[in-house]
Amino acid sequence: MNEPMIELKNLTKSFGKKNAIDNLTLTLPKGKIIGLLGPNGSGKSTLFKILNGLLEPTEGEVTIEGTKPSTATKNVISYLPERTYLNEWMKVYEIMDFFADFYEDFQKEKAYSMLEKLSIDPKASLKTLSKGNKEKVQLILVMSRRAKLYLLDEPIGGVDPAARDFILSTILNNYEEGSTLIISTHLISDIEKIFDEVILLKDGQLYDYAPVEDLRERSGKSIDELFREVFRC
Numbered sequence: 090m091n092e093p094m095i096e097l098k099n100l101t102k103s104f105g106k107k108n109a110i111d112n113l114t115l116t117l118p119k120g121k122i123i124g125l126l127g128p129n130g131s132g133k134s135t136l137f138k139i140l141n142g143l144l145e146p147t148e149g150e151v152t153i154e155g156t157k158p159s160t161a162t163k164n165v166i167s168y169l170p171e172r173t174y175l176n177e178w179m180k181v182y183e184i185m186d187f188f189a190d191f192y193e194d195f196q197k198e199k200a201y202s203m204l205e206k207l208s209i210d211p212k213a214s215l216k217t218l219s220k221g222n223k224e225k226v227q228l229i230l231v232m233s234r235r236a237k238l239y240l241l242d243e244p245i246g247g248v249d250p251a252a253r254d255f256i257l258s259t260i261l262n263n264y265e266e267g268s269t270l271i272i273s274t275h276l277i278s279d280i281e282k283i284f285d286e287v288i289l290l291k292d293g294q295l296y297d298y299a300p301v302e303d304l305r306e307r308s309g310k311s312i313d314e315l316f317r318e319v320f321r322c
């Protein structure tokens with residue numbers, strides 16, 4: 090049997106009295122694009138940080154290809170955080186050099202070809218770019234790595250609708266076969282077409298996890314419509 094990409098067993102992460110992740114048990118396979126969906130505060134970013142070893146679980150277990158989050162697992166994870174971590178004063182080509190030095194699996198040619206397609210000047214410094222173009226640069230950096238697990242926390246929130254489809258096809262064309270991609274987003278109708286499976290989180294707990302086709306068939310709705318119904322305020 091294939092080894093899963095991720096296994097979570099009774100995973101809990103508390104901040105004071107609040108359980109941001111609450112007794113979550115879940116096994117995720119290799120080779121799928123998985124949507125991580127849930128309302129504000131449902132624990133999506135917290136889960137990404139735990140997977141990337143930035144936060145320690147309060148209770149329970151997490152493994153990536155059978156290994157606890159560590160330097161070794163970080164090397165196979167390409168993570169797009171919810172907030173920028175890049176130095177605003179750096180020029181785009183300097184950031185590309187930085188990534189090429191830091192990550193052996195960074196494919197610089199691929200990154201430059203994406204920059205060109207999105208008309209981003211490598212000589213521009215990050216602080217002069219618009220919010221959407223900054224997001225594109227970060228996504229290019231993340232997708233130019235040959236990783237086993239891509240964790241994208243809200244990748245296209247600031248990207249204009251015309252560029253979104255290009256970005257989605259960039260994601261589809263660049264992720265390595267056999268790798269797993271987890272994308273959290275509130276722009277469900279834009280992105281659901283690329284999902285194979287969807288995780289629905291509610292208050293840090295698993296509300297549902299299923300192939301998108303099953304969810305659509307069961308509910309007779311798109312994932313976007315289903316989300317609005319399940320999480321109506």
Ligand SMILES: Nc1ncnc2c1ncn2[C@@H]1O[C@H](COP(=O)(O)OP(=O)(O)OP(=O)(O)O)[C@@H](O)[C@H]1O
Pocket residue numbers: 104107108109127128129130131132133134135136
């Ligand atoms: N460092 C922290 N200290 C205290 N509480 C935190 C911290 N990080 C997250 N939380 C709380 O944990 C819960 C889950 O937050 P998280 O950011 O994971 O949600 P999210 O699903 O990513 O939300 P959003 O869709 O708004 O980005 C929230 O109630 C949040 O306030």
